[in-house]
Amino acid sequence: MLPSGTTLPDRVRQWIVDTVQPEATILSVRQLKGGVSSPVHEVMLELNGEEKAVVLRRFDDADWLRSQPDLALREAESLRRASRAIGVQTPKLIAFEETESRCGTPAMLMTGLKGEVVLEPPDMSRWLNGMAKALVGIHAVEAEDFPWTFEPYCDASTMDTSSWSRFPDEWQTAAGIVTGNRPSFAKRFIHRDYHPANILWSGGEVSGVVDWVNGCIGPAGIDVGHCRVNLAQLYDAAIADEFLAAYRHYAGASFTYDPYWDLVTLIDFAYWPPEVYGGWTALGVTGLTDEIIGERLDSYLISLLKRFS
Template structure:
């Protein structure tokens, strides 16, 4: 390993330099937190006396790479596609090592966006409004000919919440709905992992959306639902509902809400016993317990089933 840091080898740093500028010098390396499936570092390079910050993702989870060997290629394609969005910034692709030939594992290098993750805002309504507006802009990107399509993470038919939920029967009802007929929905270019830890803020406004490795074509309701279930865990049902209301306002007639997609994304989180997401605690968020997360998932489920019945 390079003595400057405990994470990146010399071949990796050499690849970064080759991609940015052959005369660049590595000034510093900082590991970034908030994700749990890859090693992400901010690298500051000095090029002819000027500093340039880039972000490197190394796909170090061997099981994930075995299951999806095209991770770096997918994120590269998703970044290129997302860069077409008007009014919502995303990192710009610099280079990617699809197979790990240079870096030992698949890797992707991108520009660094200004801003910080906000998980406990002073004004929750303003916070969810900003995230909803940014998402609505991303969903306006042309969805044609992107090479990856949405698939659920879990088999809802195998869902069993009896070990932790107060309402296992209600979860079985949700699973029956999800395994039934899928409603029609317009195809959109979606982030697939849209939640507060992937949204950056600066001066009270969204400054960018990061982590595009799951970008694909699918229903807008998947992004909306994924963000809502994260908000329900962080701050409760009211925050999740405020996000939905704001998104519907920004998306207008281009979005037809269906609680089915909320259930799909919720089951992704209930498939295993609930826990406090490590990405949140790494970013300094406190106050959650496993018991509180389980309670909030139960209550959120009941609120969605109410929407289904109405």
């Protein structure tokens, strides 16, 4: 029996057992830190006298499901496609439920990966290089037939930063650039939510990339930009620039940098009043405030606009 205090309903536990092997026994359940969009649990099973760890993700956000009812299917297909990445470990799909009929919500069951999230690295350059090299491996996956495509999260034309930013006019300049002509780009398989809290480390090396529900076809610059704006908030624009330099080094001629995509991902974060990401605090980051995040977004914006001068 499952120890008391766990949060998985009986029907979910039964689905896990039935999916993996009817003779399996659930030994323990542990909710993993960092996930804010949907609960993720590590489930330890006993199977034929051996222990086996699997990871369960349940999609319980009603608003998210209304807007994207195919979340489980999308992550399942993203995992299948991501498994082709060379030199990058990703969870392997075990099973998924696209509807709520079995588990009460759409659900994903996948293999676990070794490693831990690192947000305060002992060697910054090694950390940035590791994340950049792994991302290049993801972007090398052939996936032009993948059915999901990139779209911005926010409508830049309606953004208003006047309640929090020192540079509201500069934000409007950025919005004008983003709503103007979109540059051409090479179609890549992208993670779409690539940032340090979705990257696992072991022995000083990247051991896996997780959270594939947003996988799609789009410009490599969206993944690069999404990671950069996270780094700009966690640290500063200089660290974001160092990550860009590392990615350009590993990608070589396969990548042409355009700051347009940096602005697209930055506006995704600045569309609402800035706040400290809950995933960071759950993983032990301290010292950040909403005000600091706002100041860092402003500084990053100014650094990007200079690239258009």
